[in-house]
Amino acid sequence: MEKKYVLAINPGSTSTKVSLFEGEKEVKSKKLEHDKNDLGKFDRIIDQFSYRLEAVEDWLNEEDINLESLRAVVGRGGLLRPMPSGTYLVTDAMILDLQIGIQGEHASNLGGILAKHLADKVNINAYIVDPVAVDEFEDVARISGLKEIPRRSLVHALNIKAVCHRYAEEHGKKIEELNLVIAHLGGGISISPIKNGRIVDANNANQMGPFSPERSGTLPVGDLVELCFSGKYQEKELKKMTHGKGGLVSYLGTFDGREVLKRIEEGESYAKLIYDAMCYQIGKEIASMATVLKGNVEAILITGGLAYSDYLVEKVKEMVGFISPIYVYPGEDEMKALNEGVLRVLNDQEKVKIYEEEVEKW
Numbered sequence: 001m002e003k004k005y006v007l008a009i010n011p012g013s014t015s016t017k018v019s020l021f022e023g024e025k026e027v028k029s030k031k032l033e034h035d036k037n038d039l040g041k042f043d044r045i046i047d048q049f050s051y052r053l054e055a056v057e058d059w060l061n062e063e064d065i066n067l068e069s070l071r072a073v074v075g076r077g078g079l080l081r082p083m084p085s086g087t088y089l090v091t092d093a094m095i096l097d098l099q100i101g102i103q104g105e106h107a108s109n110l111g112g113i114l115a116k117h118l119a120d121k122v123n124i125n126a127y128i129v130d131p132v133a134v135d136e137f138e139d140v141a142r143i144s145g146l147k148e149i150p151r152r153s154l155v156h157a158l159n160i161k162a163v164c165h166r167y168a169e170e171h172g173k174k175i176e177e178l179n180l181v182i183a184h185l186g187g188g189i190s191i192s193p194i195k196n197g198r199i200v201d202a203n204n205a206n207q208m209g210p211f212s213p214e215r216s217g218t219l220p221v222g223d224l225v226e227l228c229f230s231g232k233y234q235e236k237e238l239k240k241m242t243h244g245k246g247g248l249v250s251y252l253g254t255f256d257g258r259e260v261l262k263r264i265e266e267g268e269s270y271a272k273l274i275y276d277a278m279c280y281q282i283g284k285e286i287a288s289m290a291t292v293l294k295g296n297v298e299a300i301l302i303t304g305g306l307a308y309s310d311y312l313v314e315k316v317k318e319m320v321g322f323i324s325p326i327y328v329y330p331g332e333d334e335m336k337a338l339n340e341g342v343l344r345v346l347n348d349q350e351k352v353k354i355y356e357e358e359v360e361k362w
Contacts, residue, residue, distance in 0.1 A: 001068045003124070008338040009056060009114050010076040011107040014039065016052050018059055019335040024343065028063055029335065032056065045105045053114055071346060073119040074338045075111030077131020079103035082153060085134045085161055085199065086353040087341040090116040090126040093356040103133055129341030130157040136198040155202040156184040160192055162337035163303045163329045179296050181289045183282060185306035186332060187214050187255065191285045193292040201292050203285060206243055210281035213255035216246030217281065248274065257309055279312050283319030290323050303329040
């Protein structure tokens with residue numbers, strides 16, 4: 001049987017997305033929803049492996065997809081050790097770190113493990129592409145201001161690097177030639193200066209930078225400390241307040257930007273104030289990251305789900321349009337980005353990376 005497809009697997013908190021690609025064309029896809037009660041039975045993310053594998057295999061059978069027809073399987077990369085950007089072969093060392101949860105537990109840790117299990121059945125390679133643990137920070141960017149707390153690179157690397165490659169292709173350049181500021185605007189927000197194709201700094205989307213639909217972003221540290229010791233909240237509650245119930249949810253009771261825009265159209269001044277404040281903070285962060293590149297910014301790229309909002313994009317353009325031209329790439333296209341990363345390796349446009357070798361060098 002001719003091997004011509006790439007299977008992409010992207011585990012999320014309550015779903016697993018699967019897509020089948022022939023070249024660059026997505027020919028089949030589905031979002032496999034998982035019952036929260038079923039997932040609640042597992043103590044750790046890694047314990048969900050067999051449950052999610054069965055769901056993926058059921059979909060393959062339903063769609064009559066023969067593993068023998070696959071060229072490769074690619075999974076969403078998880079919270080691995082700090083590592084440079086690229087497409088990685090899934091190795092035993094990587095699997096071990098994903099199982100341990102070397103930088104924490106997240107559903108994406110299952111991506112490489114699921115990919116490897118299916119690929120091994122037909123003796124083909126499994127890959128991950130630009131996991132959230134991508135770390136290309138310059139040393140000066142790691143200093144936080146408190147010795148006990150270094151700044152870490154945890155960033156929406158998959159989408160950021162994908163739009164880097166797309167911009168480079170559109171403009172006939174190599175990614176290594178690019179100096180950009182990229183704003184990934186979704187449930188979490190990552191804004192990064194790209195220096196010669198590398199993510200040399202970023203706000204940690206879980207803890208710093210602009211507030212987002214559901215995350216608080218940077219908070220006044222003294223007031224936060226007082227809140228922590230006020231006796232009103234437990235640790236889990238506070239974490240949820242900053243990640244899940246922060247941002248638009250905290251102020252407006254919803255993470256749906258479309259609903260907020262509708263309320264603005266209906267004349268709700270408070271909704272406008274809060275949404276404008278989010279736009280304002282995004283603009284400030286983009287401008288801040290432009291200083292990392294000393295103003296040598298070829299372009300600003302705006303991407304992610306919020307990039308579909310013309311209102312937001314225009315607000316941000318008003319603030320930062322003086323810095324450089326602005327290009328908008330709405331959506332995240334994670335499945336497409338996974339496939340593109342594998343194709344660059346299969347088509348000899350990029351050399352595959354070996355996790356343990358890169359981590360040791362890093």
